[in-house]
Amino acid sequence: MDDPGEVQVRNPCHRPLFIFLTVVISLGIITMVSISVVQNKPLLQKYKYGIVLDAGSSHTSVFIYEWPAEKENNTGMVKQKHTCNVKGKGISSYSANPEMAGTSLQVCMEEAKQIIPAYRHRETPVYLGATAGMRLLKMENETASGKVLDSVAHSLQMYPFSYQGARIILGQEEGAFGWITVNYLSENLRKPTGTLGALDLGGASTQITFVPKHEIESDNNSINFRLYGNDYHLYTHSFLCYGKDQILKIFMAEKLRSTFVVNKTGPIEIKDPCFHPGYKVNKTFQSLFDTPCIEEVNTLPNKDLIHVGLGNWSMCQQSVRKVFNTTICKYSRCSFNGVFQPSVDGNFGAFSAFYFVMNYLNLTTDTLDNAKQKLTTYCSIPWQKIVENHPNIKEKYLAEYCFSGTYILTLLENGYNFTSKNWKDIQFIKKIGESDAGWTLGYMLNLTNMIPAEAPDTPLMPYGGYVTFMLLFSLLILFLFFMAYMYFCRSTRTTQKDII
Structure with missing residues (x-):
C-alpha cells in the first residue's frame, strides 16, 4: 500500500510527444550535417587520355595527352602528360624487315599502360601518324610501306586501348x-x-x-x-x-x-x-x-x-x-x-x-x-x-x-x-x-572534337538551392526546438500544480 504522503511525479521528458520531437530534431541535425558534407566535398576531376605516335623519318616518339572530360567550346583542353622516345630509327628504316617496326614500339606502349589509369584503357584512342620518312618510302616502294604500316597496326592493336588507325599524314x-x-x-x-x-x-x-x-x-x-x-x-x-x-x-x-x-x-x-x-x-x-x-x-x-x-x-x-x-x-x-x-x-x-x-x-x-x-x-x-x-x-x-x-x-x-x-x-x-611544340598535340586537339564529352561531377544541389534548403531546414529545426521547449515548460508547470 502506497504512502498517501508521497506524490508520483511523471518526468515530462518521458512523454511520447517529447520523445518524438527529440528524435525528429536529432534526425534533422544529422540530415543537415550529411547534406553539408556531401555538398561541399571536393569534386573529383575526370580526365580522358589520348595517345599519338609521331613516326618521323629519323625516330618515333609516343605522346600521351590528358584533358578534362568536360570540353570547352567543343574542344578538349589537352595537355602533354608523358613522352617516350622509341629506341632506334624511324619506322621507314624497317622496310626490309617490317615486323621489327611494330616490335620497336613495345617498350613505350608498355609505359603508356602504366601511366594511363586501367579503367580508362578501353576508351583511350591511339593514333599513329607517319610523316615524311614514310612518304618517301611510299614513293619508292609502296608495298614495303604498306607492310610497315600493317606491322605497327598489328602491334598497337595488341594493347588494351582504342586503336584508331596508323596512316601516313599529308605534309x-x-x-x-x-x-x-x-x-x-x-x-x-x-x-x-x-x-x-x-x-x-x-x-x-x-x-x-x-x-x-x-x-x-x-x-x-x-x-x-x-x-x-x-x-x-x-x-x-x-x-x-x-x-x-x-x-x-x-x-x-x-x-x-x-x-x-x-x-x-x-x-x-x-x-x-x-x-x-x-x-x-x-x-x-x-x-x-x-x-x-x-x-x-x-x-x-x-x-x-x-x-x-x-x-x-x-x-x-x-x-x-x-x-x-x-x-x-x-x-x-x-x-x-x-x-x-x-x-x-x-x-x-x-x-x-x-x-x-x-x-x-x-x-x-x-x-x-x-x-x-x-x-x-x-x-x-x-x-x-x-x-x-x-x-x-x-x-x-x-x-x-x-x-x-x-x-x-x-x-x-x-x-x-x-x-x-x-x-x-x-x-x-x-x-x-610542359608540352613539346610539334604537330602531334594539334592532331590530338583537333581529334577531340570527335570524342564525346562526359557529364562532370556536380554538387548534390545548385548553390542557391543548397543555401535555401539549409535556411528553411534550420528554421524548421528551430521551430521544433521551440515546440519541444514549450511542451517541456507546460508539462513542468502542470506537474507542479499536481504536486500542490
Missing part, C-alpha cells in the same frame, strides 16, 4: 597541326588576338603555316579549321625532301656531279665548304644517295668517296642557295620551286630541328646578321677542336651542324623570304609550358 596536315599546337599552347585560340605562324623542320621535310593577310592564290595551299568556336583559314605548304637530312643528300649529290667532271679516275674526293677544316671521312655511295629525293641516281659514279671539309661559310651559303629554285613563279609571289606563298607577316614559332640546331649553335636570339657572323666563325673551327670540345655528342651530328645552320638561315631568308627587319619575329621554341 599540309603536318604543317597545319603544328600551327594548332603553337597557337593552342600560346593560348591564342581562346583569345581575340593574332596567331603565330608555324615553322617546322624535320629530317625529310619542312613546313610553313600561317594566317595570311592576303588571298591564297593556290587551292593546294589552303586549309580550314574550326576551334573554340572560331574559323581559321590557313596558308600551308610542306616541302618534301627539304628536311635537313634529305637536303644534305641532295647537296652532296650536286657536289659529286661537279666533282666527277673534274676527276674521273680513282677515289672521288668531295671538297665541302660546309664541313669543318680537317674533316676527312670515307663514305659509301649507298649511304649518301639511297633516297628517292635524288633524281637519276644511276648517273652518279658508284665509287669510293672521301668527304673533305673546307670550313668556308661564305662558299657554303653560295652552294646551299643552289638547292632553292627562285627563278620560276606563276603567282604574284612565291617562296621557291614555283610554290605560291604570301608575305610572311606577324610572329612565327620555329620548332623541331629549327630549334635544336639553332640552340646548339647559340643563335636563337641573334639578329640575322649576327647569326651569319657567328656561323662564319663556327664553321672555320678545326674539326679536331670541335670533337674535343663536345665529347658527348655523336660525331655524325657534330659534323653536320655547320651545314644545318647554314641551311636554316638560307631556307628562312632565301626560301621563305624573311629579312633582317622581321627576323626578330621568329621565336625558336622547343616547348611551351
Whole structure:
C-alpha cells in the first residue's frame, strides 16, 4: 500500500510527444550535417587520355595527352602528360624487315599502360601518324610501306586501348597541326588576338603555316579549321625532301656531279665548304644517295668517296642557295620551286630541328646578321677542336651542324623570304609550358572534337538551392526546438500544480 504522503511525479521528458520531437530534431541535425558534407566535398576531376605516335623519318616518339572530360567550346583542353622516345630509327628504316617496326614500339606502349589509369584503357584512342620518312618510302616502294604500316597496326592493336588507325599524314596536315599546337599552347585560340605562324623542320621535310593577310592564290595551299568556336583559314605548304637530312643528300649529290667532271679516275674526293677544316671521312655511295629525293641516281659514279671539309661559310651559303629554285613563279609571289606563298607577316614559332640546331649553335636570339657572323666563325673551327670540345655528342651530328645552320638561315631568308627587319619575329621554341611544340598535340586537339564529352561531377544541389534548403531546414529545426521547449515548460508547470 502506497504512502498517501508521497506524490508520483511523471518526468515530462518521458512523454511520447517529447520523445518524438527529440528524435525528429536529432534526425534533422544529422540530415543537415550529411547534406553539408556531401555538398561541399571536393569534386573529383575526370580526365580522358589520348595517345599519338609521331613516326618521323629519323625516330618515333609516343605522346600521351590528358584533358578534362568536360570540353570547352567543343574542344578538349589537352595537355602533354608523358613522352617516350622509341629506341632506334624511324619506322621507314624497317622496310626490309617490317615486323621489327611494330616490335620497336613495345617498350613505350608498355609505359603508356602504366601511366594511363586501367579503367580508362578501353576508351583511350591511339593514333599513329607517319610523316615524311614514310612518304618517301611510299614513293619508292609502296608495298614495303604498306607492310610497315600493317606491322605497327598489328602491334598497337595488341594493347588494351582504342586503336584508331596508323596512316601516313599529308605534309599540309603536318604543317597545319603544328600551327594548332603553337597557337593552342600560346593560348591564342581562346583569345581575340593574332596567331603565330608555324615553322617546322624535320629530317625529310619542312613546313610553313600561317594566317595570311592576303588571298591564297593556290587551292593546294589552303586549309580550314574550326576551334573554340572560331574559323581559321590557313596558308600551308610542306616541302618534301627539304628536311635537313634529305637536303644534305641532295647537296652532296650536286657536289659529286661537279666533282666527277673534274676527276674521273680513282677515289672521288668531295671538297665541302660546309664541313669543318680537317674533316676527312670515307663514305659509301649507298649511304649518301639511297633516297628517292635524288633524281637519276644511276648517273652518279658508284665509287669510293672521301668527304673533305673546307670550313668556308661564305662558299657554303653560295652552294646551299643552289638547292632553292627562285627563278620560276606563276603567282604574284612565291617562296621557291614555283610554290605560291604570301608575305610572311606577324610572329612565327620555329620548332623541331629549327630549334635544336639553332640552340646548339647559340643563335636563337641573334639578329640575322649576327647569326651569319657567328656561323662564319663556327664553321672555320678545326674539326679536331670541335670533337674535343663536345665529347658527348655523336660525331655524325657534330659534323653536320655547320651545314644545318647554314641551311636554316638560307631556307628562312632565301626560301621563305624573311629579312633582317622581321627576323626578330621568329621565336625558336622547343616547348611551351610542359608540352613539346610539334604537330602531334594539334592532331590530338583537333581529334577531340570527335570524342564525346562526359557529364562532370556536380554538387548534390545548385548553390542557391543548397543555401535555401539549409535556411528553411534550420528554421524548421528551430521551430521544433521551440515546440519541444514549450511542451517541456507546460508539462513542468502542470506537474507542479499536481504536486500542490
